[in-house]
Amino acid sequence: MIIYLDGEFVPKERAVVSVFDHGLLYGDGVFEGIRAYHNRVFKLREHLDRLYDSARTIALEVPLTKDEMQEIVLETMRRNNLREGYIRLVITRGVGDLGLDPRKCKKPTIFCIAASIQLYPDELYEKGLEVITVSTRRNIPSAVNPRVKSLNYLNNIFAKLEANLVGVPEAIMLNNENYVAEATGDNIFIVKNGVLITPPNYVGILEGITRNTVIDIARQRGITVEEKVFTLFDVYTADECFFTGTAAEVIPVVKVDGRPIADGKPGEMTWELIAAFRELTKVDGPLIFPEEAAGCYS
Ligand code: PMP
Numbered sequence: 483m484i485i486y487l488d489g490e491f492v493p494k495e496r497a498v499v500s501v502f503d504h505g506l507l508y509g510d511g512v513f514e515g516i517r518a519y520h521n522r523v524f525k526l527r528e529h530l531d532r533l534y535d536s537a538r539t540i541a542l543e544v545p546l547t548k549d550e551m552q553e554i555v556l557e558t559m560r561r562n563n564l565r566e567g568y569i570r571l572v573i574t575r576g577v578g579d580l581g582l583d584p585r586k587c588k589k590p591t592i593f594c595i596a597a598s599i600q601l602y603p604d605e606l607y608e609k610g611l612e613v614i615t616v617s618t619r620r621n622i623p624s625a626v627n628p629r630v631k632s633l634n635y636l637n638n639i640f641a642k643l644e645a646n647l648v649g650v651p652e653a654i655m656l657n658n659e660n661y662v663a664e665a666t667g668d669n670i671f672i673v674k675n676g677v678l679i680t681p682p683n684y685v686g687i688l689e690g691i692t693r694n695t696v697i698d699i700a701r702q703r704g705i706t707v708e709e710k711v712f713t714l715f716d717v718y719t720a721d722e723c724f725f726t727g728t729a730a731e732v733i734p735v736v737k738v739d740g741r742p743i744a745d746g747k748p749g750e751m752t753w754e755l756i757a758a759f760r761e762l763t764k765v766d767g768p769l770i771f772p773e774e775a776a777g778c779y780s
Contacts, residue, residue: 484561486554486594491561497593504587505574509634511591512536515728516569518559518596519763521774523569526552526767528691536630537573542590544573552768558594559770568599568729574633602651602733607756610736610748611725613665615714616644616653620663623686628663631688638666652725654717654738657686661711668727669693670735672712672720673751679716682709692726692759699758705751714739722749732756 485497505511514529530548537544544551555569571594578586602611618640621628626637638655645653645666654670657663662681664670669690671680678700683689700707717723723735723743732755734748743749769775 483595483597484558486558486592488592491557497595499574499591499593500577502577502579503574503591504576504578504584505572505591505633507578507580508575508582509632509636510540510584510587511572511574511633512540512542512631513570513572513633514631516555516571517728517731517763518564518566518569518767518770521565521770522763522765522767523555523559523770524763524767525691525695526555528694529571532631532689532691533571533573536632539627539630540632541584542573542575544592545590546592554592554594555596556768556770558596562596564596564598565770565774566598567596570595570597572633599729602730606651607733608748610734611651612737613650613652613654613735614645614648614739616641616655618644618655620655620657620686622658623684628686628688629683641666652730652735654714656714661685661713662717663687664690665725665727668725668730668733670717671696671724671726672717673722673749674716674720676706676751678705678707678751679712680707680709681711685711690726690728692728692731695762696726696732696755696759699755699762703754703758717743720744722752724748724752724755732759 483494484491487497514533516529517524574591575584576587576590621637641653641655652665655663663685664687697707718741721744725733734752736746
């Protein structure tokens, strides 16, 4: 496995970061999880935009342009001979001293890892997930804003620990006002009377690229989409429920806190959106090996 680290492509064994890196010491940094399908990096521009917005919010100046960063991602895939997989792109504040002060960190650490993945077995996409709501509340936006995809994931890890305790793969997190926010690594959607509903940003969520993609797909198909707050009551009484995320893609949720959603089977609209999402992954994003694109012979 070849990793991009600070300007070089190095074997995994040499891809090491200092113990004085503030990404490690304080979670001071930002990242993206990106997917590649069919020789293309899906929604790469959107991921780079979010990465740079996250960096700007934590006042971290990225010493590379988005075009340069895009090339790093594509080249990491090429060096690993991958046409699909999961990409982790990370920018930390860099090496500093043991104090908090970011001014001590002179240069961000940047690395990119590309690997093969499948988060859930195929069977779970057919059957749907059983999940619970956890007691850990999502970070309030006025403290660590969930819109910033920072290396500070302890809030989500607490929720994951609770899910692990009862043996379910994901957990729904509420915000501090008891509105439904998101899952530990996914956004949530419900369907009620033909309307697709998902929490708005201000509830305190990561604005998922998959979430936005599904909203676009749904609107293109004439489905009414509402970004509005809702509670667990609305989840329990929904006609359908699903999660979206780069790793999970679009995955049905069929039971929440022991209550089956509708008949306890993935719903029609969920299937429709899964199929449309999968179609889009065939055509969206820059090519990794352009010479292999259909109709391009050299
Ligand atoms: N919420 C959280 C907390 C996440 O970590 C993720 C995964 N990045 C998502 C939502 C889904 O976002 P995306 O669709 O951009 O992967």
